[in-house]
Amino acid sequence: MRLVVIPGDGIGPETVSVAVKALEKAAQQSEAVLELVHEIAGLDSLAQHGISVRPELIKTIEAADGLMMGPMTTHQLNDEAKGRINPSMFFRRHFDLYANIRPARTFEGAPIRVKPFDLVVVRENSEGFYADRNMVSGGSEMLVTDDVVVSLRRITRACCERIARRAFELAMTRRKKVTIVHKANVLKIGDGMFVQTCEAVAREFPDVTVDSVIVDAMMALVVRQPERFDVVVTTNMFGDILSDLTAELAGSLGMAASINAADHFAMAQAAHGSAPDIAGQNIANPFSQIGSAAMLLSWYSQRTGKPEYLEVAQRLEAAMVKTIREGKVTRDMGGNLGTDAVGRAFLANL
Numbered sequence: 314m315r316l317v318v319i320p321g322d323g324i325g326p327e328t329v330s331v332a333v334k335a336l337e338k339a340a341q342q343s344e345a346v347l348e349l350v351h352e353i354a355g356l357d358s359l360a361q362h363g364i365s366v367r368p369e370l371i372k373t374i375e376a377a378d379g380l381m382m383g384p385m386t387t388h389q390l391n392d393e394a395k396g397r398i399n400p401s402m403f404f405r406r407h408f409d410l411y412a413n414i415r416p417a418r419t420f421e422g423a424p425i426r427v428k429p430f431d432l433v434v435v436r437e438n439s440e441g442f443y444a445d446r447n448m449v450s451g452g453s454e455m456l457v458t459d460d461v462v463v464s465l466r467r468i469t470r471a472c473c474e475r476i477a478r479r480a481f482e483l484a485m486t487r488r489k490k491v492t493i494v495h496k497a498n499v500l501k502i503g504d505g506m507f508v509q510t511c512e513a514v515a516r517e518f519p520d521v522t523v524d525s526v527i528v529d530a531m532m533a534l535v536v537r538q539p540e541r542f543d544v545v546v547t548t549n550m551f552g553d554i555l556s557d558l559t560a561e562l563a564g565s566l567g568m569a570a571s572i573n574a575a576d577h578f579a580m581a582q583a584a585h586g587s588a589p590d591i592a593g594q595n596i597a598n599p600f601s602q603i604g605s606a607a608m609l610l611s612w613y614s615q616r617t618g619k620p621e622y623l624e625v626a627q628r629l630e631a632a633m634v635k636t637i638r639e640g641k642v643t644r645d646m647g648g649n650l651g652t653d654a655v656g657r658a659f660l661a662n663l
């Protein structure tokens with residue numbers, strides 16, 4: 314498996330370097346062959362090459378099997394004409410990474426505010442209320458007059474159908490329950506289509522129990538009873554917000570692993586941002602990035618039918634569980650270790 318690695322901005326280099334060591338060591342202990350190609354994008358690339366996503370980088374990634382990327386500081390990457398392209402947005406669009414899979418689960422030994430739970434938010438990632446994803450050309454947010462803005466949301470049956478199918482397939486490997494989260498009481502046509510399409514796909518999976526929850530009620534229910542959810546499928550913006558909440562309920566946003574997947578390519582990128590408030594202080598939690606790397610290997614194993622990559626993913630997961638149980642965690646998880654020290658404890662457990 315050839316994997317391109319990009320450190321990203323803010324805390325990205327700190328957490329990605331731990332994830333790289335984890336991948337290298339776990340792969341050495343197994344039959345899996347992993348080739349890591351180190352690259353840069355975002356602000357680093359802008360400073361060095363005058364463009365945040367180089368055309369050569371795109372070719373390198375196209376020739377690879379996956380991408381592991383740190384978070385990006387997006388507000389400075391907002392003018393494509395000046396080479397200021399947001400790499401996260403660019404790769405999501407370029408590779409049509411339509412399924413953003415964001416698991417959240419509690420860990421033994423970690424401080425939690427709720428009953429133990431284990432759920433996955435399956436977020437549609439290619440349209441919805443994201444101005445950068447809806448149009449072939451131009452954004453879907455417009456300044457009509459100096460005082461009037463129109464922001465458009467695109468919902469298509471095909472995109473609803475493919476994300477629903479991923480959610481139901483995932484549920485079949487878990488506790489066989491899907492919750493559809495929506496706002497069809499107000500967004501009657503768009504979310505109405507999302508709910509109808511999910512229900513139509515549900516008929517192909519008679520073993521899966523289905524329910525639906527309106528997104529505002531979901532915010533209360535997921536705090537009150539997170540253990541009642543298994544797979545949660547939802548549109549882009551709702552999924553983005555809900556998954557930060559579920560990550561924090563599970564202990565910390567610093568645990569928020571995620572992959573952005575298409576059918577033939579996937580990008581591992583933690584769900585959180587570049588955390589400029591803690592960057593460079595050696596206190597960022599590296600488990601979000603290690604967890605994302607494990608998800609990418611597991612996705613690759615499923616796609617290619619090669620069990621050795623799933624085995625590496627499982628080793629990473631097991632070492633993470635053990636390290637957290639021992640209390641060797643960063644301060645966002647109630648511990649007192651730095652990023653490097655957590656990395657060392659993790660590697661020892663691996």
Ligand code: NAD
Binds near residue numbers: 328586589591
């Ligand atoms: P953020 O997610 O970076 O941080 C929110 C809070 O969570 C902060 O207090 C931060 O310290 C904490 N946090 C995040 N990751 C952590 C970790 N691994 N360990 C411990 N604590 C952690 O959100 P923000 O500050 O609003 O965004 C910063 C920048 O990141 C912005 O430019 C934003 O646009 C960008 N962003 C990028 C992505 C991405 O690249 N995929 C995603 C979200 C935000």
